Amino acid sequence: MVLLNRDSSSNTSDSSTGAQMKTKLLGVIFLAAGVLLLGASAAAHHGRSNYDVTSNITVKGVVTEFEWENPHALIHLDVTDESGKVEKWIAETNSPTILSRQGWSRHTVKAGDAITLFGHRVKGGANYINFSKITLPDGRELNPAVVN
Amino acid sequence: MCNRHRQNSCTKRWMGPAFAMLAVLALSPVMLAQTAPKPATTKTQSAVPDFSGVWANITPTGQTFNAKEDPSFQLWADEKWKLNKNDNPGQEGTNGKVDRDPSITSCFPTGMPRLMTEVFPFEIIQVPGRVLILFEKDYAVSHIWTDGRKLPDDPDPAYMGYSVGKWEGDTLAFETTGLKDVTWLDRKGHPHSDALHVTGRMRRVNHDRLEVDWTFDDPKAFTKPWTGHTVYRYKPDWILEEFISCEDRLLHGGESLEQKAVKGHVD
Numbered sequence: 001m002v003l004l005n006r007d008s009s010s011n012t013s014d015s016s017t018g019a020q021m022k023t024k025l026l027g028v029i030f031l032a033a034g035v036l037l038l039g040a041s042a043a044a045h046h047g048r049s050n051y052d053v054t055s056n057i058t059v060k061g062v063v064t065e066f067e068w069e070n071p072h073a074l075i076h077l078d079v080t081d082e083s084g085k086v087e088k089w090i091a092e093t094n095s096p097t098i099l100s101r102q103g104w105s106r107h108t109v110k111a112g113d114a115i116t117l118f119g120h121r122v123k124g125g126a127n128y129i130n131f132s133k134i135t136l137p138d139g140r141e142l143n144p145a146v147v148n
Numbered sequence: 149m150c151n152r153h154r155q156n157s158c159t160k161r162w163m164g165p166a167f168a169m170l171a172v173l174a175l176s177p178v179m180l181a182q183t184a185p186k187p188a189t190t191k192t193q194s195a196v197p198d199f200s201g202v203w204a205n206i207t208p209t210g211q212t213f214n215a216k217e218d219p220s221f222q223l224w225a226d227e228k229w230k231l232n233k234n235d236n237p238g239q240e241g242t243n244g245k246v247d248r249d250p251s252i253t254s255c256f257p258t259g260m261p262r263l264m265t266e267v268f269p270f271e272i273i274q275v276p277g278r279v280l281i282l283f284e285k286d287y288a289v290s291h292i293w294t295d296g297r298k299l300p301d302d303p304d305p306a307y308m309g310y311s312v313g314k315w316e317g318d319t320l321a322f323e324t325t326g327l328k329d330v331t332w333l334d335r336k337g338h339p340h341s342d343a344l345h346v347t348g349r350m351r352r353v354n355h356d357r358l359e360v361d362w363t364f365d366d367p368k369a370f371t372k373p374w375t376g377h378t379v380y381r382y383k384p385d386w387i388l389e390e391f392i393s394c395e396d397r398l399l400h401g402g403e404s405l406e407q408k409a410v411k412g413h414v415d
Contacts, residue, residue, distance in 0.1 A: 071393050
């Protein structure tokens with residue numbers, strides 16, 4: 001399931017311009033005025049010019065593969081919409097070097113895990129997200145941000 | 149509070165634990181039995197400030213050396229800068245455009261001095277006649293020669309360039325030249341030419357904080373020298389990991405999955 005959160009009130013760097021999301025999103029769409037956005041602290045090693053930083057989405061799915069690789073760890077997941085249709089998604093986050101200092105390992109995410117991701121969708125609307133927060137099957141929330 | 153204006157007190161604060169540790173080692177019979185005589189170079193090493201250890205970039209708006217003012221560019225460089233800079237809504241002034249970044253799109257080494265603006269840590273190792281800066285990104289190494297040698301007159305351009313330095317009290321004063329012009333000067337995307345001459349003054353202003361004052365002189369690209377200042381935090385518990393920028397391209401057929409996604413493909 002994919003949710004769109006459009007909110008600029010609590011993010012210092014990823015401010016909303018009011019531009020309309022051009023892509024069709026799966027599942028329920030709602031406004032989440034009180035959602036804390038984590039984009040400012042989660043900056044990756046490169047810029048986010050490839051992402052729609054005016055909004056955040058929430059993606060819920062089941063992991064099919066976790067790639068612990070440079071320059072970004074990648075989670076492949078299957079996302080099922082309300083009609084039962086399954087779509088392939090890829091979720092990108094920071095490098096293993098940065099994640100390992102945040103307590104991650106290459107075993108943190110496993111195939112079969114039901115996870116929830118929160119972050120920016122790639123421009124153009126492909127099923128690709130740069131996430132700033134992940135919720136694991138046991139309910140733990142992990143932050144992949146750079147902490148120097 | 150230990151800061152640049154109270155350098156003497158800072159030095160004393162570090163010296164206390166250092167002397168305590170030396171005393172413990174000296175009183176240990178086991179250590180005495182196992183420790184070889186100190187080489188003659190020890191005296192030279194102890195005479196200069198100790199910058200050794202892992203450091204992480206904590207410069208506010210750390211993707212550049214000077215967030216307040218861009219370089220005053222020559223025309224060609226200004227046109228290049230306009231193409232590089234990030235104009236994504238909400239991201240103005242941050243990292244340069246991904247699709248213009250030579251270390252991403254073309255897998256060029258990041259090079260100096262840009263490596264000093266990255267989010268990845270570096271480690272300083274001091275050996276006789278040289279200060280080494282090991283970078284997590286690209287696993288690159290900068291050699292700053294402190295043995296009195298001069299910069300080469302006509303160096304072959306290199307990604308890390310050629311660096312010499314000398315100790316001036318609490319400061320390592322160094323210069324870097326011979327840099328390839330294909331790299332960005334910093335993560336923000338400022339361009340430079342092969343005439344770039346970097347001057348840095350590095351100081352450990354307190355136990356946990358390293359600061360560098362920069363001057364970038366590049367008459368081919370800038371109409372006047374550009375200055376900057378960066379700050380790094382000591383990370384005694386960190387070790388450098390391996391960060392290779394282009395691994396995703398090597399694994400996924402020459403194009404990252406992010407690049408493919410921008411084109412609408414997720415497979």
